[in-house]
Amino acid sequence: MHAIVVADPGDSSALVPTEVPDPEPGPGEVLVDVAASGVNFIDVYHREGRYPLPTPFVPGSEGAGTVAALGPGVADIAVGDRVGWQGVLGGYAQKAVIPADRAIPLPEGIDPEQAAAVLLQGLTAHYLATSTYAVQPGDDVLVHAAAGGVGLLLTQIVKLRGGRVIATVSTAEKEKLARDAGADEVIRYEGFAEAVRALTGGQGVHVVYDGVGAATFDDSLASLRPRGVLALYGAASGPVPPFDPQRLNSGGSLYLTRPTLAHYAATREELLARTGDVLGWVASGELKVHIGGRYPLADAKRAHDDLQGRRTTGKLLLIP
Structure with missing residues (x-):
């Protein structure tokens, strides 16, 4: 499959399009055909080595797509389900393995691009305004x-x-x-x-x-x-x-x-409660998602350059 791989952290040239073997889901995991991956500053921090990760790695911590295969022990998700995720590395690829307990079911009325554009940043906005300081x-x-x-x-x-x-x-x-x-x-x-x-x-x-x-x-x-x-x-x-x-x-x-999102969505119950609010607002039209740019997966370097250069508005997506 096509993926973006970081072997040596650094500037955006560290994002190298590479052919890698298809991943296989392990116990409690699902394999997802990725429809869209969100581009976020956390990806930049990972690429730069500001938040060190073992190398080589596939960046990208947010995305959405369709479940293609189930690992052992997965009972509440089926092949063909549409799911999104955030906080799980490996999204800059055509396929990604996601822990089943971090997979977020997508309701009717939410397409994968919307989900990939709203989950990480929408959940961040949600916890900030409802929990870190609950706006009155x-x-x-x-x-x-x-x-x-x-x-x-x-x-x-x-x-x-x-x-x-x-x-x-x-x-x-x-x-x-x-x-x-x-x-x-x-x-x-x-x-x-x-x-x-x-x-x-x-x-x-x-x-x-x-x-x-x-x-x-x-x-x-x-x-x-x-x-x-x-x-x-x-x-x-x-x-x-x-x-x-x-x-x-x-x-x-x-x-x-x-604050950081991981501590505000630490349990599946809290994760689903927050995503229920965010995706519900999107489906009802109360929360509008602005997609500022769609890039082919191979153009991940350009997407990072545009994001860091403050040449963008809204959310950037990579489309495998």
């Missing part, structure tokens, strides 16, 4: 990179929960996307802390959802009201350097958390 009606919320994959979904979920969204974007095109997703206010990154203060009567926001990292961290803290929460869920601009926790005190007894 009337809350002021700052969403960074609001025209990105997580940002567009997070903006919509915050609005579903009654929050007011202040969105940061870098271009006029991205501003339109953020406004179409429901953002109440859209600002640029330069001087955003001052803009946030002006838009909140000097109070600051209840929560900042920050997937940008180093470039926004200081002003994100400065955008919070007393006892506000900075949910630092990513580092697209690089990791945040060490800092003095006393800054949280002087800023107004602030909270800082560095």
